[in-house]
Amino acid sequence: MSTAYERAAALSPSLRDRSRRTVDAAEAAFDAGDLARAAELVSRVDPSHEDLAGRAAVARLRARLAVADGKAGEAHRILFGTVLDAGVTDPGTGVRAIGHGAGAAGPRVVSDAPETSGSAGTDGAHGTAPPERDRETGGAGGPEDTPGEGAARGALGARGTGAAGGSEGAEETGALLVDAVRAAWVANDFDCVAGIGAYAARFPEGASARALARAALATNRLDVGHVAEGVRELRSLLAEPSPAAETPHDRVTRARLHLVVGDLHGARRLAADLERECRHQGALAVLPGVQVVLAHTQTLLGRLRDARATIDDGLRNAAETCQDHARVELLAAGALIAARQGDDGRCRELAAEPLEFGVAPACTQAAAALSLLDLGRGRYEEAVVRLEDVVAGDRPMGVVGGLPVLVEAAFRLGRPDRAADAADRYALWAEATRQPWARSVALRCRALIDGSGADFQRALELDALPFDQALTRLLYGEWLRRRRRMTEARRHLRTASEDFLRWRAEPWAARARAELRATGEIRATDTLARDAAEELWDRLTPQELQVVRLAATGLSNREIGARLFLSPRTVGHHLYKAYPKLGVASRTELGALGLHRRPPDAARARTE
Structure with missing residues (x-):
């Protein structure tokens, strides 16, 4: 394509037409990954x-x-x-x-x-x-x-x-x-x-x-420690009416800001609406940025299967539109999921490029994912040092989400003095956002430092995010066991273990089982894994799940392809692979399974 534009430029008698076609040639070379050629062409203009x-x-x-x-x-x-x-x-x-x-x-x-x-x-x-x-x-x-x-x-x-x-x-x-x-x-x-x-x-x-x-x-003020002022300014911005001429990119930014102030449901609504519009209008260039926000909200809200599907699709869209920033952010989001599941190889593989790219918030989120991985695997010193370096560095954008990991890792390392500043900073952010889930995490951090059972209890009373709720139960169960309150400890540890197993969060599930054994749990803890029955959607790849859920609504292969930017033939291939896994032979039977009516992670994302 670049060569064709270049030939057209050479044949153009008008200087302006020649210049514009040379720019077209340079853009085509850039999109093809030939950066040296793109730079040489644009230098001619x-x-x-x-x-x-x-x-x-x-x-x-x-x-x-x-x-x-x-x-x-x-x-x-x-x-x-x-x-x-x-x-x-x-x-x-x-x-x-x-x-x-x-x-x-x-x-x-x-x-x-x-x-x-x-x-x-x-x-x-x-x-x-x-x-x-x-x-x-x-x-x-x-x-x-x-x-x-x-x-x-x-x-x-x-x-x-x-x-x-x-x-x-x-x-x-x-x-x-x-x-x-x-x-x-x-x-x-x-x-x-x-x-x-x-x-x-x-x-x-x-x-x-x-x-x-x-x-x-405003986000910079938040990231470098002026938390209350930064959140207050962002909330003020979000309260202003949307301008009449708001572009799709403006809407992506607005959704991101909802994420920054902890309004996960608001961010998800905006991103989901915009994603539907992008697919309907064929606006592929906007979609990767939308999917970054959507993937983060899905992960935090416990919809990991949906998040993986969003990340896989987003990476493909980002590659096709040459959007490196969105691509590395999606890789960092995938690294967080892998960290929760204790997948060392996958987490490190996904985090490597965002760290090398060196642009926040992707590099910050990748570092936080690696620290969460280290925390789950008992490598507390590595987790603390990495996050302390991020907090002290000149690119702290997005670091707030990693502060609870720093607090717990420092606590388990026996160095609560290294956790106090992070806990205080997170508490300021949680208070400024007015989000119950954030306040729950802040109370858990404070309970670790102060050894307060009351703070653990208050944290569990708030409407927390699924993974955070399970983690608070695990830590509170440990606290209760150490005080020989075994009956209470078992109740929290058993619930935490079951939840972690549903999310395939093996390091955390293993820790909960170990704590249960230490309480003298009569029920064999290794049978808990068998209680987490395989769901139908666990048999599908993320792309197959996307296709199946749309097919179950009655859409044709062509209509599904238009939504997902796939060819009808590719859609048919995914259905051909999915039908035997689900034990169905037609769209009618597929619709009867109800996969399109219930979010795949609804059972896993339960809060109490």
């Missing part, structure tokens, strides 16, 4: 001869190449630089107009006067403090530490005037600003996030970029 749409296409490809080359910090500079260069400066007034598109009342302006290179707390364009609304959502150091837009523009160096000849499209400008904020967020450059957000706030077309910058700065 002179963006100064392009309109804003053409310059934006070149900038986005150069940004993708920078990320692929391990230079994520360059991506947002490339994108924001394109926005700055798109302006037209009036030589008489020194005012720059940002593109306003057809029907706009006139150009939006920003001073193009000389600025400083971005001292903290000043607006570089004017040398004064930015407006209060911009300073309120600053970085981790608090309002006074928020850089003005000079930090972003100063990092780029002085910019010349844009191409002469009038204003550009406001929609493309707004999209570039959003891309620039997102790239700066990924690069952990929160000075530039703040600067680009302040710049975008001056223009109506920058509203989405400004909102995204606020979200990025």
